[in-house]
Amino acid sequence: MTGQMSIVIVGSGLAGYTVAREFRKLNADSPVTILSSDHGGFYSKPMLSNALATGKTPDVILNSSAVKMTDQLKLTVRPHTRVMAIDRSSSSLVLQDGENLSYRQLVLALGADQIRLPLAGNGAGLVSSVNDLDDYRHLRDALEGKNKVVILGAGLIGCEFANDLAVAGYRVHLVDIGEWPLGRLLPQSGGAFLQSRLESVGVTFHLSNSVHNVDRVGERLRLTLAKGGSLEADVVLSAVGLKPRITLAQEAGIAVNRGIVVDQLLRTQDPSIYALGDCAEVAGRVLPFVMPIMHASRALAATLAGNPTPACYPAMPVLVKTPSCPTIISPPDIGARGDWKVTEDQDGFKALFQDEGGSLLGYALMGAATKEKNALTSQLPSVMG
Ligand SMILES: Cc1cc2nc3c(=O)[nH]c(=O)nc-3n(C[C@H](O)[C@H](O)[C@H](O)COP(=O)(O)OP(=O)(O)OC[C@H]3O[C@@H](n4cnc5c(N)ncnc54)[C@H](O)[C@@H]3O)c2cc1C
DSSP states (O other): OBSOSOEEEEOOSHHHHHHHHHHHHHOSSSOEEEEOSSOOOEEOGGGGGGOTTTTOOHHHHEEEOHHHHHHHHTSEEETTOOEEEEEGGGTEEEETTSOEEEOSEEEEOOOEEEOOOOOBSTTGGGOBOOSSHHHHHHHHHHHTTOOEEEEEOOSHHHHHHHHHHHHTTOEEEEEOSSSSTTTTTSOHHHHHHHHHHHHHTTOEEEOSOOEEEEEEETTEEEEEETTSOEEEESEEEEOOOEEEOOHHHHHTTOOBSSSEEEOTTOBOSSTTEEEOGGGEEETTBOOOSHHHHHHHHHHHHHHHTTOOOOOOBOOOOEEEOOTTSOEEEEOOOTTOOOEEEEEEOSSEEEEEEEOTTOOEEEEEEEEGGGGGHHHHHTTSOOSBO
16 A cells, blocks of 8 residues: 555546645645546646637647646646546555555546447547547647548537637538537527527538438548438547546445535545546536636635635636637526526627526627626626525
């Protein structure tokens, strides 16, 4: 058994590193170890869907290597170190090479996997997705000298890539089962506004449709559409949603639901094990975005430093990185009751989600209307008090 019973964080993404950074502000000395199955470097993941048009290489996006992070935060970072199991009876982790590493407090910051559609055909294995810096590297290689890209999924990440790839000069087709893009976040008229802006930079939409087969045809891929017809592509990029990484916790007998179940202290039912970021379900909410991670990290760092602090979420608007249609959305909380009230002109789109009494519970702003962000955000209730 190795380790000095330190705080062990599994995952070197935004969640893992932000907890470590916040903890160091409160405690300069206690040993902290970060284990990561990837390279362990720090980078901004949101940049990945906005980097092709500006020619950003993976090396430019990588902010600090694992070695730099080790120096900067005075901790131990072990890249390419996958955790295979949590042995709660001995408060230790089983690593891929068989080593057992003890922990005093364990933080699971495991992220989420991209959902893979059950596609048939001999080209299904060639469908890409971008969920980390290595994936982005592979996408850039795959796009080299190519022209036509089909994106599966017109959610946040699919729309952002569509905009980025179109502006970078690729012919982009976007396929989604829903009737309009960002269907979970926008009312229909908002989806139509976004769609027309993306069409104006060359994106072709195939809505209320899906792909069931991907077959190789020479160097290219042919996608068979559910509604008939087919599309040819050099590269197929899937962006149909995320699935929190829960298996490690589940196999250790820790409660999971959509994500690893934690309370507002970010604590699982095992008082020495915490979870945050894309893998966690915090008091019933799975919010795979940057802002919840920042708030949760500060609270968890205080808790780890000996001052139990519940995570609180204010209203947290999400900036959709579609420069052809600047968009800011603050979605109503799960279960919120109300209706969208829409005003629109050719320069902008504003949708306010209000309850019966007229209180603002969420909004979607596009184009010129995005300048109302601050005024509207100040009227929103907090997401988790
Ligand atoms: C293309 C893209 C664009 C986005 N844009 C935005 C945006 O504009 N705004 C916004 O708010 N959010 C955005 N997001 C979401 C945001 O980036 C994520 O919410 C955030 O980065 C998640 O951080 P994380 O640390 O929870 O997970 P991750 O960054 O996925 O980190 C998980 C870490 O866990 C490690 N790991 C997993 N399993 C193991 C194991 N068994 N053993 C060891 N290590 C393990 C992984 O190697 C990795 O280091 C975007 C996401 C993507 C993919």
